[in-house]
Amino acid sequence: MDLSQYAELFLAESREHLTACNQLLLEWEKHPSGLAPVGGLFRAVHTVKGMAATMGYARVTDLAHRMESLLDLLRRGAHPATDELLQLLFRARDALEHAVELSVVGRERELEVAEIVADLDHAASRMAPGGGPHSPGGRATPSTPPRPDSPVELEPAPGRLVQVTLRPEAPLKGGRALLVVKKAQGLGAGGDEALGSGARVEPGAAGVLEGGGRSRHIRVALRRLDGLMDLIGELVTARGRLNQLAAERRDPAIDDLAIQVSRLSSDLQAEIIQARMTPVWQVFDRFPRLVRDLARELGKQVAFRVEGKEIELDRAILDELGDPLMHLLRNAVDHGIEPASERRRRGKQPEGEVVLSAARERASVAITVTDDGRGIDRAKTLERAKRDGVVDPHADTLTHDQLLRVLARPGFSTAETVTSVSGRGVGIDVVMTRLRALGGTIDIRSEPGKGTSFALRLPVTLAIVRAIIASVGSERYALPLTYVAETVEFGTVKTTVVEGREAIVLHDRVVPLVHLRRLLGVTQDAPPPRSPIIVLEMGERRTGVVVDGMLGQQEIVVKGFDAPAGTLPVFSGATIMADGVPALILDAGGLL
Amino acid sequence: MSDAGVVRLLLFRVGTLVCAADAERVREILPRLETTRIPGAPPPVAGLVNVRGTLITVVEGWRALRQPEPPASNGTHHGTTVLLEVGGGRKVLGFTVDEVVDLLALSAEALDRRQALPGIDPTLVRAVGRRAGQLFVVLDTDALLTPILSS
The missing domain is CATH 1.20.120.160 (HPT domain)
Incomplete structure (x- = not known):
């Protein structure tokens, strides 16, 4: 075979x-x-x-x-x-x-x-x-x-050994094997070992059952789920047209059918999205060993804790998270946690602590890597940033945001740079690039002597999001709600100019503005007098996006497209609107 | 180009040019579809279209081949979109043409190797052929379209 x-x-x-x-x-x-x-x-x-x-x-x-x-x-x-x-x-x-x-x-x-x-x-x-x-x-x-x-x-063990062999030609081998295991469990057998090892399931069954007694799962290739997602996207588009038709015809029979199709396709969509969700432990579980080995190698004492293992993320996002998290954990153990002797001297426990945690936040998931190590030396980083011209030479402090920007400069921090933070920047640019590609963001908190914390925020799913549909001229763009804080009207709030950029003052905070018309090069018509401003928020950063109008909110299926050379780096994908015409999705990370 | 020297070509007209593409690279021929502009993309890119749920970038044929703008074109409902495989079939791009002329099967010898023709960049020409006394250029579609996509 x-x-x-x-x-x-x-x-x-x-x-x-x-x-x-x-x-x-x-x-x-x-x-x-x-x-x-x-x-x-x-x-x-x-x-x-x-x-x-x-x-x-x-x-x-x-x-x-x-x-x-x-x-x-x-x-x-x-x-x-x-x-x-x-x-x-x-x-x-x-x-x-x-x-x-x-x-x-x-x-x-x-x-x-x-x-x-x-x-x-x-x-x-x-x-x-x-x-x-x-x-x-x-x-x-x-x-x-x-x-x-x-x-x-088979392992000799107390009790009776029953070996069941399914012939290769037997149909529904997976199902039969499961029945055997269930029966055996009913008789008090240790079913846990039975399927994975004892009974040999010929791999002809459609899905291979995971170790007997556990829940019934089958493995599905991600691309099949992607395929289903694409199909449901088309169905949703067709539903939109059906609804339009129903509205035109005013035929109650068509109306009823349209409502029914709407409900069914929504349910189907929700089911498929659920099928893509995977608990984060599937990626987190490889890290305890990594941290242990690294700590041993460096002769440090590190206690590693994982929290929120059961939080779920879209499989496609989770698959991409392994590398960035590995970079951050390495940095935490290597550069964050001090050797035991130094920790004692500073009056800390000799054993350092690194925590990896996941938590649900509104429409996103926050994953944080925290250490209780020495923190990043701001004075030295600032010095270096000034030398590189990353910040104003007269600046006397670095905000968290600036710190992150400095660290994330490719090749910013190599071994010879800032001694006490040596290598801190290595990998941060990689982490940031990857996060941006996933529509996520990263924030940093660092207190000298107390430790550093990186927070990654990610959308729960890439496949489908709720978005505001905004109009600019005759064009439509989708803005995912994940990072929308609020919307205000131009002219109803005070405008000001900060560091050469137009901004509004909202809740006593300055929010810089981005005019979508100018950004995207839309020249047709004149903008309306009272343009809506969509305020995006990611961690501490805020930006107001000025659009011509808001056409409403809807669930959109996110699709990729082959971006031609030169495409503005502010799109995270595209979607198909109810009328069948594509609309581009604005990437909040790119606008901030 | 299989079958021992037999070449199958799709012939189409763009402006005054009659062009041909390897028929094996042609995925589909569709009417002109409504496009969505992609801000920042180079001028030959017409935008994105929805082909049964898949998003495809469409290149405006007359712009890519530097032909005059077709008179009847009001931006929509004019011409035909040919879906072409690019880069060994890894990507599919749309290419708008004024009309599809013919599907030809001819022996490879009937084609002359690349030669300079007035009005077209020679690096985009793979060969030149003749149909009913009229010259046509076999386009190197990869050379034409890959630079537009490369990002």
């Missing part, structure tokens, strides 16, 4: 199990006498082994098998974790991950696993009840890994 089409699925599932391994190892490291993590580790590795065997990845299977053998001995012998043992298991986990990644791209042969295999076997032989190098104990004989084509070995 050609299994190549399942490689992606294998990779995704293996990654999940390997991520779980990291969490379990970290947990074990914290509580070395606890035994629960070992059982979990054993099951995770066992599952990877089973899947690898099915896929015919002999080396992955072999490596997983040896790791599993060691874990089995640890589990049975109730050994507490030692530093040496943990290092070995971390290494083995990483080697297994590497093996998985190479195998799925057909580069299994390049794997170098002899060393880790030898170390695992060596540890297993010392751990074995007999203690001798040739009696590794039980069935765990490292020299005979299972052949890839043989059925997966």
Whole structure:
């Protein structure tokens, strides 16, 4: 059977199990006498082994098998974790991950696993009840890994072992497997292990079930959800036309139908958006290990906390967040947190704290990376910024906003620059670029001696947003409500000029104005005397966007387009209006 | 250009020029669609159109080929939009023409290699052919359209 089409699925599932391994190892490291993590580790590795065997990845299977053998001995012998043992298991986990990644791209042969295999076997032989190098104990004989084509070995455990094999030609294998597991659970069996490992589901079923007892999920490729989203977008457009038609015809039958279609398509849209939502832990879960390794490497003591793991974001956004967050966490551990001795001297706890948290805020999600380290040295950053001409040479302070702008200058801060903040800027420009592309923003707070906090604000979904439709001349533009604070009328508020820019004073604050007509080069007609001003707000920054008129609010489906060379960098995409004609979406980040 | 030397070409007229594009690159032929201006885009870009839910950037043929503006053009409802694959099919662009003339299959030998013709940038010409005694230029659509998209 050609299994190549399942490689992606294998990779995704293996990654999940390997991520779980990291969490379990970290947990074990914290509580070395606890035994629960070992059982979990054993099951995770066992599952990877089973899947690898099915896929015919002999080396992955072999490596997983040896790791599993060691874990089995640890589990049975109730050994507490030692530093040496943990290092070995971390290494083995990483080697297994590497093996998985190479195998799925057909580069299994390049794997170098002899060393880790030898170390695992060596540890297993010392751990074995007999203690001798040739009696590794039980069935765990490292020299005979299972052949890839043989059925997966099942763990001997108390109770009765039932092995169910579904023939390749059996229809609805996924469903059948689920029934078997449910039955077994009804009889009191540990269903958790059953599907992922014991029962071997031929990967012919439409969706592969995730570890037996858990909720019923299937994996869907993101592009399918994108496809559905596009279709629903068209349906919404068609609905708009139907509504128009109904209004023209004044036929109650068409009216009823139009209302019904409206409701159905709204519900459908909501369902599809919900299907795209993914909890942030899917990305956050890889960070505890990263922070731990980095802290170890730098000889620092760092407690890492994650909050709001269950907050959901559109899958497409979440997928892009891993790198920016990694940059910020690295900076926090490397440059924020001081060494223990320095912290003691400053009267702080020797252990630094880094917190990664997610929280819902109106129509957006805020993700913050906070450290209680030394903070950014403003005086030195200001000096440097003046030298580079980023700020006015007479400036004597840097606002949070200016600080961020200075840090985000590409290549601003390299090793030789500001000593106490060395390298702080590395990656911030990368983070900002990525965030802008996602329609998000970044804010910084930093107090000398107390720490630094970066807050990323992101729309919950990229696929669909509520927007104000604004008119400029005969053109229409959509402005997502995510960052709209309020709207006021030109002429009803006081205007002033600040730093050469026209501005209004709103709630005792100066809000600079952007005339959309001028910005977009619209010359037709004259602007109305009382133009509406749409006030955008992102963190501390505010801008008033002057438009000709507001045509209302509506849900818009966000679509990408191939922007020609020279396109003004103020659009985040485009949408299709009810009349079928496209309208560009203004990017709040680009206007601020 | 498959079938051992047989070339299939879509012939269309832009101003006074008769042009041809490799038919394999032609995704679809549509009537002229209502466009949305893209601020900042270079002059040949007419704007965005909605093709069954997909947004496609449309290039105004006469502007791209530096032809005089068609007299009947009031900006809308004139001419035809040809959807062309650009850059090995990775992107699709719309290209407006005055009218589609013909679909031809002819042997590659019937075409002369690129040569200078009055009124058209030689780097945009891949070959020159003849139909019913009239010259036509086979456009290098990638050379014509990729620079407009490159961003």
